[in-house]
């Protein structure tokens with residue numbers, strides 16, 4: 351059981367009891383490999399019998415759809431967008447993350463409050479205000495920061511995946527560069543600086559993400575194993591061939607010896 355710790359004042363109606371699950375955050379700049387590694391970790395943990403839940407920014411029932419619509423236009427100001435993202439986070443914390451942790455799930459989250467704070471700070475929003483906005487957040491069991499060495503590597507990944515540059519991932523609202531490419535490089539460089547600054551402050555476990563997917567996965571698996579070890583041992587998968595063979599043996603109904611009928 352882990353104690354429920356918060357960065358500041360929790361939401362007033364939150365149950366603070368220790369919880370049996372684990373909250374694992376995967377952070378990092380756009381395109382660094384978060385989705386790839388969350389999918390890999392999820393499959394690996396589930397194969398060992400763990401219950402896994404995953405969540406990420408702008409996926410709440412309350413604000414997810416509204417955020418997607420807001421990102422199609424530019425009518426909401428910078429502070430309003432921060433408040434909208436904080437609303438999304440509060441809804442997922444209350445209705446997804448905490449219930450899953452109380453039920454013993456390993457919750458993998460694609461970004462957490464750190465991305466939101468970094469995005470706010472690079473938009474010249476007061477860093478203390480941005481941190482205070484999220485002080486109701488629960489302190490995770492682990493924060494894995496996928497750190498890329500240079501923004502050029504991110505550019506290569508985006509180009510080779512055929513995705514190209516997205517308006518918000520390029521920070522086009524900040525008018526930093528002449529075009530998407532230039533803006534992406536400048537914006538992501540600022541975000542990288544911010545993540546590196548937060549690394550000590552929040553105790554990020556840094557993973558060198560400039561290596562192959564397999565190497566990053568191996569590091570993540572090792573680090574996650576250390577965190578989940580104190581949890582109840584993983585259940586054997588219910589449908590493994592060994593389990594099925596044993597079940598067959600146990601369930602074989604041996605016919606009772608019938609008494610010979612009296613002649």
Ligand SMILES: Nc1ncnc2c1ncn2[C@@H]1O[C@H](COP(=O)(O)OP(=O)(O)OP(=O)(O)O)[C@@H](O)[C@H]1O
Pocket residue numbers: 379380381382383384385386387507508510511559560561562563564566
């Ligand atoms: N270690 C790696 N080495 C090379 N390419 C990688 C690595 N990790 C991920 N990729 C590739 O980079 C691209 C982006 O990966 P992915 O979508 O997982 O990143 P993301 O952090 O979730 O991005 P987004 O910010 O857009 O959600 C994909 O094409 C993926 O296959």
Ligand SMILES: [Mg+2]
Pocket residue numbers: 384385386
């Ligand atoms: Mg992703």
